[in-house]
Amino acid sequence: MSRAAKPFVQESEDEADPGAAPPVPDMLPEGAAMQAAAALMVRQPSGLWRFATWAFGTLFTFVLSVAAWDFVTGLFARNTVLGWIAFGLVAVAVAVALVLALKEWAAFARLARLDGLRARAVAARMDGDLAGARAVVASLTRLYAARGDTAWGRARLAERQGEVLDADALLTLAEAEVLTPLDAQARAVVETAARQVALVTALVPLALADVATALFANLRMIRRIAEIYGGRSGSFGSLRLLRKVFTSLVATGAVALTDDLIGSVAGGGVLSKLSRRFGEGVVNGALTARVGVAAMEICRPMPFVAQEKPGVTALVSRALSGLMSRGAALAGQGDGADQRSQRP
Numbered sequence: 001m002s003r004a005a006k007p008f009v010q011e012s013e014d015e016a017d018p019g020a021a022p023p024v025p026d027m028l029p030e031g032a033a034m035q036a037a038a039a040l041m042v043r044q045p046s047g048l049w050r051f052a053t054w055a056f057g058t059l060f061t062f063v064l065s066v067a068a069w070d071f072v073t074g075l076f077a078r079n080t081v082l083g084w085i086a087f088g089l090v091a092v093a094v095a096v097a098l099v100l101a102l103k104e105w106a107a108f109a110r111l112a113r114l115d116g117l118r119a120r121a122v123a124a125r126m127d128g129d130l131a132g133a134r135a136v137v138a139s140l141t142r143l144y145a146a147r148g149d150t151a152w153g154r155a156r157l158a159e160r161q162g163e164v165l166d167a168d169a170l171l172t173l174a175e176a177e178v179l180t181p182l183d184a185q186a187r188a189v190v191e192t193a194a195r196q197v198a199l200v201t202a203l204v205p206l207a208l209a210d211v212a213t214a215l216f217a218n219l220r221m222i223r224r225i226a227e228i229y230g231g232r233s234g235s236f237g238s239l240r241l242l243r244k245v246f247t248s249l250v251a252t253g254a255v256a257l258t259d260d261l262i263g264s265v266a267g268g269g270v271l272s273k274l275s276r277r278f279g280e281g282v283v284n285g286a287l288t289a290r291v292g293v294a295a296m297e298i299c300r301p302m303p304f305v306a307q308e309k310p311g312v313t314a315l316v317s318r319a320l321s322g323l324m325s326r327g328a329a330l331a332g333q334g335d336g337a338d339q340r341s342q343r344p
Contacts, residue, residue, distance in 0.1 A: 107237040114231055117143070117301040125171050125305070133167035137174045140301060143230050144178060149185070153177035172306040179302060185228045187310050190292030191319035193221035198285030198320055202278045210284065218242060218288060222295045229299045245294045282320060289315040 068090050076083030117139055124132035141157070144150040157177045164170045200213040222245060223238040231237075289312045297304065 104236050107232060108240075111226065111231050111237055111241070111299075113143075114229060114299060114301050118303060121171055121302045124167050128167050130165065130167045130170070133170045134161075136302075137161060137170060140174055140178060143301065149181050150178050153179075153181065171302065175302050175306040179300065180307060182228050183296070183300075183307055183310075186225050186292075186296050187315065189221055189224045189228070190289055190296070190310070191315055193217045193292060194285040194289040194316055194319040197288045198281040200281075201284045202281030210280075214284060214288065218291050221288070221292055222299075225292065225295045226299045229296075229301060231299050241295065241298065245291055245298060249291065249294055282316070285320055286312055286316045289319070 072083060072086045072090060075086045117136065120132065120139075121136045123129070124136055137157070141154055144154065154177070157174055160173060160177075161170060164173055197210075197214050197217050200217075201210040204210065204213075219238055219242050222241045226232065226238070226241060231241075292315070293310050293312060296310070
């Protein structure tokens with residue numbers, strides 16, 4: 001009767017040390033949608049592309065003008081009544097185009113007014129110029145003279161500003177009394193946009209849908225923030241603001257996962273145990289909140305001094321509190337089920 005073959009064991013001189021193995025990377029989401037949206041907005045067209053845009057735009061305008069002229073003169077030659085109708089329609093179209101152009105120009109003028117007021121406030125505070133500070137306060141009061149949501153603060157400012165004889169204290173008083181309700185409205189807009197971007201990223205699996213949603217939501221958020229602070233930007237003004245905000249954030253490296261997003265990313269890590277899309281949604285929402293805070297700084301007629309600048313983590317926590325708590329609960333249930341299945 002033959003003996004069973006014994007296993008052959010070869011001892012190796014180089015024993016593997018489990019402790020020396022590299023750690024398993026923690027694949028946290030990176031906010032790809034917001035990164036792509038920022039890359040699209042800060043990309044500057046080349047000189048050739050700008051020249052081509054000007055050339056084709058000029059050619060199209062010239063061809064359209066000649067075609068309209070030939071159309072109207074041809075109708076006048078055929079029928080006077082039809083010619084006058086065509087002339088009236090063309091005149092109405094030109095008038096509407098001029099009104100839209102004036103509206104866009106007025107939007108740019110309002111944004112420039114906010115920039116100038118903020119620069120004057122900074123200069124008056126740095127120089128301790130009381131006369132300059134009073135001029136800034138007067139401009140701020142005129143800016144919001146027709147706003148009912150600032151009436152109470154403007155009344156308190158009018159009662160107390162005569163007692164203040166220091167430029168820094170006067171600007172601080174004006175900021176606290178007039179801009180506090182506007183800051184609350186702007187924070188609510190930022191939270192709404194962050195919630196929308198997070199939910200669409202988490203629930204819509206279509207390619208590029210999250211990028212398009214991020215661009216649209218951020219554009220609408222920035223436009224609404226400008227309206228709250230008195231900018232009321234038009235279409236081109238909103239695009240300019242969006243590009244300005246993204247350029248500022250990319251230049252400072254702020255469209256990334258850094259220290260003030262630790263709390264938000266932690267929530268995203270919990271949700272990513274359940275679904276990576278949920279974790280990506282939380283991070284995209286946090287980056288949207290960061291864009292909103294930057295838009296508040298750009299559109300605000302005075303810098304944040306008396307009032308604390310909103311924190312990204314706090315904004316995201318309020319905007320996604322229900323989503324994050326529900327995701328954490330579901331992740332905990334999943335961990336408990338795994339532990340129960342491993343019991344003998």
